[in-house]
Amino acid sequence: MTGAATIQLAADHAHVPAPITALFADYAHAIDGGRIEDWPDFFTDPCLYKITTRENVERRLPAAILLCDSRGMLLDRVASVRRANIFEPHRYRHFVSAIRVTETGPGYIRLQSNYLIVRTMANGTMAVFSTGEYLDKVVPVGDSPRFAERVVVCDHSVINNLIALPI
């Protein structure tokens, strides 16, 4: 099945095609599994990856906590996490649910989904770190779907210390 056919399927059936649920799962497992080097490959180039808050979205305020609009910027985030920025080691566990198609257009699908991230620190303590929603625009690239846009809207505006790993 080609990516273009995938898009067609969604348009016809209005439920989430298997390649897209696979994209969501692979994205979560790449980050949760500590393979953030794979993270840029989930996006088109150019792209939009943005972390913001519910408060900012509702008040139409454009600032971001983190924003990348090119593959180069995604690679730079990975490089900084690995080589430059300092933070206490931790892991995320993503719980993604209620994925639904909100719009289909020529060559793209928009989706909305919920996420919950539990963060576990190196000392073994664990806590809910973030919850909110993904607002995605997915397009086919060759045989596989990718994120042209992944906007992370945190329900909370208070961040526990820092966000180093992508959400």
Next chain:
Amino acid sequence: MTASEPQPTVAWPKEGITRIPYGLYFEPAIHEAEMQRIFRGPVWNFLGLDVEVPNPGDYRLAEIGDTSVILVRNGTGALRAFVNRCAHKGTQLLYEPFGSVKELMCIYHNWLYNLDGALQSVPFAKGLNGKGGMPGTFCHADHGLTALRVETINGLVFGTFSDRVEPLRDYFSPVFIHNTERVANRPFRVLGYYSQWLDSNWKLYWENTSDPYHATILHGWATKLKLNRFTMEGAIEMSANGWHHFSWSKMATDQGGEIYDGREFRTGTANYSGFGLNDPSVIEQWDDYGDGITTAIQTAFPNFVLQQIHNTVATRTIVPRGPLASELKWTILGYADDDERKTAIRIKQGNLIGPSGYISMEDGMVGALVQRGIAGDKDKAAVIEMDGRSIETIRGSRASECGVRGFYTGYRALMGL
């Protein structure tokens, strides 16, 4: 000082402001004393921006230490600030962070205040059918909201509980006013908000911000990319009393930066070898103020930071959350006259600051490391001797802790320690 006030339980070491006793960062009695003597003492606390409350009735909530404060524009357009508390039972009057109101009505028993804080009405004050009600001696004028003094500098709004602190412009030094007027040189546009929960005493964040010594060392990303180095032209400037600090640098003037490739710096380790950006658009910038200053960090005792890093502009307010934690509240700014391109550049440069900031990510973490490192040793002390033992600056040096010594000069004066 009265007998009813909490008494600090930490003794200051004989070395003076070159030592900071660890107990200051976790003793509950210190925290209680700070709430009274610092935040409600003879200081000006940052409340917000006038553009956040543009019209009569617009309000925002702010915090001064533990205390919730309403900043509101009254019917004649003047800024007012009140403790967010009904004079009856102490109920919070407002609980949404921003909004617009015609008057302030407590939900509990509907005591009603005007936007100047005066009590207008009390339901059943005269009872019902001639029975009951408030005593005849109850006087509405005695039960208004607790008001703060409010003053502004170029749209930055400050409030104080003190009726003896000098006017705002006299409280800040000329250096502080100069940079405030430089950054707030035209009306702001709020681009967004976020905050960081920090597992450290509020003073540890304060010290971090007034300590340029750490900046080019801890934040290797910016050092390696030659955004901020002590080998650039720059300075620390202090208010005469030491309470407020301002540090700045010009990235185009770097000379002798090879020192940061040395083995005693993290930027000289293998991790940083060949480190660069695939997409340098994140640091695309322009000279906004015509003076070449690319980093300008200003702290105003006790809760306010005004930041310009390249074209990012932000206010940061530090709010204690008990002795062991704090919250750092960011307001991300541009200017009302920015075009779309300038706004986009400011937002993209936002990657440098905040909880995911390439430059600021480590600042919350180091506070938590100190907080954990000092646990259990309230009478041992930090050593603050870089660039001497006074609040004097050394011209041309930013590897200095004079800003920290300055802060504790004010702190000790107010705390009586």
